[in-house]
């Protein structure tokens with residue numbers, strides 16, 4: 001029998017009350033690897049009750065004490081990083097060599113928010129004589145955290161660590177395709193000293209557990225990371241309850257290469273921007289805007305960089321398979337769409353021919369050059385390793401094209417002109433801009449969307465503010 005994955009509620013494993021499971025497949029080989037609980041709404045109620053019961057004690061701990069426990073969780077993550085990374089690599093198909101960096105980042109989230117848990121101070125507000133007025137920040141209560149499958153531990157930590165630091169308890173719902181690593185993280189956290197019931201994981205289908213979580217009256221805020229489609233559905237339910245949301249949605253990020261950039265650094269950087277995690281990355285730089293005078297030469301460099309990538313199931317590959325079959329099939333439809341738009345790939349545009357890559361859900365990294373921004377493949381989020389190279393003439397046109405998207409998540413600028421870098425950064429509709437690199441980003445720097453990429457911010461001190469609410473206290477003297 002295949003191993004079974006269960007929810008982790010109130011410090012123990014809980015099988016689904018209806019006894020139902022779904023099959024989880026290994027993306028490297030397309031074979032069944034696990035049975036994953038299909039929890040029922042009653043199981044969610046159990047998890048929300050556990051989080052509600054744990055709330056008074058957790059929110060009333062001294063912030064420094066909550067912080068110390070989070071740092072203990074970070075220590076447990078570092079001590080067990082090998083096993084944790086192996087689960088995530090197996091579930092997602094991510095190359096093993098990527099995992100130490102991701103585990104380090106995971107630990108950093110708990111270290112950072114553990115460290116700043118106690119700096120969340122209110123302020124004295126001078127309203128004149130006769131009064132003493134001040135603000136304090138209170139937690140919301142029970143937070144529902146709904147997560148995608150592309151970077152399960154990373155996405156989870158950037159919501160969970162600040163939510164806990166701010167004094168909330170939570171129920172997290174990982175994607176049904178990649179639930180194991182989060183269940184293990186919750187188990188480790190309790191083992192490291194996090195009180196039972198503070199961090200619960202409910203394993204189940206998005207269409208069942210997601211809406212039930214948003215409707216649950218004891219859930220006081222939702223942090224959602226995922227597609228625009230599901231974000232909109234959640235928003236509609238949340239509006240009925242006036243429930244606060246953090247929405248981290250999709251992207252179609254522009255990576256702008258000016259002719260004055262170091263093109264030898266920009267080419268591999270731009271390839272990494274759309275092939276990291278096989279393009280399954282919300283901030284992926286999938287629209288590469290290149291100044292027309294260097295467009296053709298730059299495309300040649302991009303193609304050479306793509307050719308140098310190692311794709312495969314191996315530990316040392318730089319790109320693995322697509323995590324879900326549905327996503328693997330969706331990406332392929334864009335090859336047809338591009339063909340119908342009259343585009344010929346400069347490289348890729350088909351499934352791999354290498355027999356090593358034919359068992360699993362591998363996609364050949366693909367570059368379309370000379371694309372116009374109104375083409376469907378330049379407008380829709382593909383969420384796979386597919387790049388549109390779009391030429392532009394000058395700074396103003398680059399900004400116009402970059403902002404001509406329903407999304408506004410990430411952006412990149414490659415230029416040696418420091419004035420231009422800041423001018424362009426100020427004009428771009430994007431929540432995260434990286435200059436002369438693309439994949440950078442830190443636990444300390446806020447991340448989130450403009451426009452349809454969502455609202456609210458994860459990471460940095462901003463996130464701590466998003467998981468707490470300001471209260472004014474006005475005392476008549």
Ligand code: NAD
Nearest residue numbers: 147148149174175206210211226227230248249250251282
């Ligand atoms: P998805 O929206 O299908 O699923 C995300 C989560 O929502 C899963 O846990 C799923 O079970 C649940 N869900 C599905 N339908 C739901 C519903 N109706 N109500 C409530 N919950 C529901 O997204 P996905 O395919 O798992 O992830 C890919 C998407 O996530 C892409 O669009 C990507 O850009 C986005 N993403 C965004 C960020 C960011 O920070 N902005 C980060 C990672 C991924």
